[in-house]
Amino acid sequence: MRALICAFGALLITAAAAGTVAAADEDPRTPITLPADLRGTFLEHMRHHMDSLDDVIAELADGNFKGAAHVARDELVPGSGAGFGRYLPVEFRELGLGMHRAAATFADVADAVPAEPTAADWKKTIDALRGISTHCRACHASYRLE
Numbered sequence: 001m002r003a004l005i006c007a008f009g010a011l012l013i014t015a016a017a018a019g020t021v022a023a024a025d026e027d028p029r030t031p032i033t034l035p036a037d038l039r040g041t042f043l044e045h046m047r048h049h050m051d052s053l054d055d056v057i058a059e060l061a062d063g064n065f066k067g068a069a070h071v072a073r074d075e076l077v078p079g080s081g082a083g084f085g086r087y088l089p090v091e092f093r094e095l096g097l098g099m100h101r102a103a104a105t106f107a108d109v110a111d112a113v114p115a116e117p118t119a120a121d122w123k124k125t126i127d128a129l130r131g132i133s134t135h136c137r138a139c140h141a142s143y144r145l146e
């Protein structure tokens with residue numbers, strides 16, 4: 001029995017090591033193909049996401065919950081309007097919509113924080129912030145631009 005468990009363990013380790021090598025060699029993420037003229041716009045839009053997320057965090061670092069809500073609502077809730085949608089798989093669009101919705105939820109949560117925030121208010125706000133970044137992370141883990 002013990003030998004069997006050992007053999008099974010060795011098999012698992014070998015499988016895990018093989019998985020690591022494969023992941024390093026080839027990118028397992030689903031490729032997205034955009035027309036050349038939209039590719040640059042898409043990445044620019046992504047960099048704007050990064051800047052906006054950092055701006056939201058900067059407002060929170062200053063203890064400015066209303067400011068954080070304002071940035072999220074103005075910069076992260078709206079879609080790009082650049083017409084990428086028709087080139088993207090439905091699951092991709094769902095993740096994108098999820099991110100915009102999470103930004104709207106964050107804005108509502110941050111807006112509702114009173115002038116003297118409690119530890120619970122901070123926790124709720126950071127949870128809602130994570131609701132946004134989880135979508136960034138999930139999509140980047142699943143898709144790449146070709």
Ligand code: HEC
Pocket residue numbers: 032043044046047049050051053092093095096099132133135136137139140143144145146
């Ligand atoms: C629905 C999918 C999706 C969501 C949501 C998403 N991204 Fe991206 N993002 C991408 C893809 C695809 C790329 C291209 C990645 C690649 O080819 O390796 C990208 C690239 C980027 C880049 C690199 C830009 C460049 O110039 O190379 C940044 C920065 C970025 N995203 C930030 C963010 C941030 C911050 C968020 C969340 C607020 C976010 N993204 C949400 C799909 C997404």
